[in-house]
Amino acid sequence: MTRSVKAIRGMNDILPEETYKWEFFEQTVHEWLAAYGYRNIRTPIVEQTDLFVRSIGAVTDIVEKEMYTFVDHLNGDSLTLRPEGTASCVRAVLEHNLLYASPQRLYYSGPMFRHERPQKGRYRQFHQVGVEALGYAGPDIDAEHIVMCARLWSKLGISGVRLEIGTLGSIESRALHRTRLIKYFEQYLDKLDADARRRLYSNPLRILDSKNPEMREIIAAAPRLIDDLDEDSLLHFETLQHILRKQNINFEINPQLVRGLDYYNRTVFEWVTDKLGAQGTVCAGGRYDGLIAQIGGKSAPACGFAMGVERLLALMLEYGSEITQSVPHVYIVYQGKAAGDLAWKAAEYLRDEGLKTILHCGGGSFKAQMKKADASGARFALIIGDDEVQAEEVSLKPLRDAAEQTRVELRTAVDLIKKQY
Template sequence: MAKVIKAIRGMNDILPDEAHQWFFFEQTVQDWLAMYGYRNIRTPIVEQTDLFVRSIGEVTDIVEKEMYSFVDHLNNDSLALRPEGTASCVRAVIEHNLLYGSPQRLYYSGPMFRHERPQKGRYRQFHQVGVEALGFSGPDIDAELIIMCARLWQMLGINGLRLEIGTLGSSESRALHRARLIKYFEQHADRLDEDANRRLHSNPLRILDSKNPEMQSIIEHAPKLIDDLDEPSCIHFETLQHILREQGVNFEINLRLVRGLDYYNRTVFEWVTDKLGAQGTVCAGGRYDGLVEQVGGKPAPACGFAMGIERLLALMQECGKEIAHPVPDVYIVHQGERAMDYAWRAAEFLRNENCQVILHCGGGSFKSQMKKADASGARYALVIGDDEALAQVVTLKPLREAIEQARVDLNTVSELIKTK
């Protein structure tokens, strides 16, 4: 026997028994984004490696350790599976000149790829919905993105999420803070771990995001970015807080909030939960005003967020949100050559009437077919023998309701289904 080929570790199949949950989520998200005027954009899953090195940052875990990059042997291009969606979205906006004349509210969804140790809520192929607002400079769009999320949690039946917000200031204030951090950490060089020493001069802000317990006391006493903020960044952050309070969105200020990607500035935020163990962040984002220019476009402000679909589906289950399996309206049981011909016509007639129909295939006795009809979850079985086919009727047998079966025509079946 040939060796069984299995899926790559951390890249999971979504089977029919769970796919309906994804469909519900995706449909809800589409309806939600339409409320706010966001339009869909779809980008390739493979991009030039340099796009992510330039945007995410060369000295980041994603680029250094997690990104699936390879050389295309046909033309020696260095390519990568996208580890996140913002850079691809910005690249597409620049390439197709979408910012010419007006700002853009965009969203995308699909698989992302990072070579991590697979665990619950963290996979090598994972799925995200990303929302990007490009060309807007004020804190009002930052607030809109956060308020949008609060509405989505209600639509999905999710509760108990906690919003943390912070600010990274401008590039100038970050440069000042960066110099202070380097000086501070150099004074404690003997207590820094390997990662911190490696990032000390290339990306000291990332040291603040360390999960190493032995580093926490050093990090706790490190200089705070809030002390180095310029006045416009302070006003931006205060206005954001005002809008959120006016709209009844509760939040906590986290001055140590550091996003894992280098392109962020000013507003950063995370929606977190205690219900998923270590994978507590389900949605995160912020402002990235320098990225459009960094990727090769004309300078333009931008803000956005991404949410992990797998984590949100798990959280919906934790919150008791039950999504019913879709079931057909009718299951057509038939036996006999004339009955088969009429069964096909009946199935297509009812589908034209927007009924969901399963037509039995594969033969078998009426008894065995009725077992399959019952197992399908259908509300009704339509039984067709040669007698029914000759009379152009069906025997309607209720499978979930205590009413008598009856011989009826197809119009009656259609009307009965539509009125329920």
């Protein structure tokens, strides 16, 4: 027997019974971003591996364990399915010189790929919406991103999401803090797990992001980066807090918030929920002023955030957000060659009038076709037989109430249908 071919583990089909929820989410997001002046950018799914190694950081879980990397057998290049969108967005901005004229407000959406153990809210192919603002140095754009998110949660009917903010300071702040962290963790070498010991001298800040419960107490007592901030970084963070308070945005300061990518500096933030188990972060981001130069461009400030679509959809369902599936306005049933000709003409006319219309295909009796019409969810059936052809009319039958079937001209049928919507 031929073995059946199935989807790759952790890479899921999204069936029509679910896609209408995605379409509602995507439409809401597009309108929300347009309201803030963000423009769409679309980048390839596959990039040079070096882009992610240089931007994300070699000593990170993503680069070390999770990237889908392969060698292009045609030219020997090392290529990677994108694990996140910021690096690709910045690469495109630099390659096409978009920052030459003015700062850029951009957004992207689509699939990302990480080789993780699949579980609820975490898949190997997952979807993100990312927002990037490049060329803006002040804390006002950091605050705009956070305020934007709060507005989106309201539009999606999501509550119970809390905001955590922190700061990573400047390069100089982190250098001072790095020395203090190494000295602190060296006292607990026998209690550090393998990942922490490996990162102690290469990237000790990443130890703070460990999920190992046995290290929780040690990490909680570690020196706080916020205590080593330089004056400019502290002012940036305080101004951000001032704007958020004025906008009535509640937040908690989390000194251990370091984010999972190496390119962040100053502001970092996460929107977190307790409704999704271990996968509690639904949106995260911050400032990454060093990334543009790191990738090879002229140094410029930047910040952004990304949100997980699957997790947000799960939250929307958790809070009972009303998402209705689109159904056709009309289902056309007919019998006979002449009736078929009129049915095709009527279907295109109805669509020209903005009505979602299904034209029955596959033949069958009027009774069988009417069953299909009812199952489609349409509010009306448009019936065409020999009598209708002779009279140059159509029969309109309501399917969702007890109103009588009527025979009218096609234009009149359109007016009657539109009155119901």
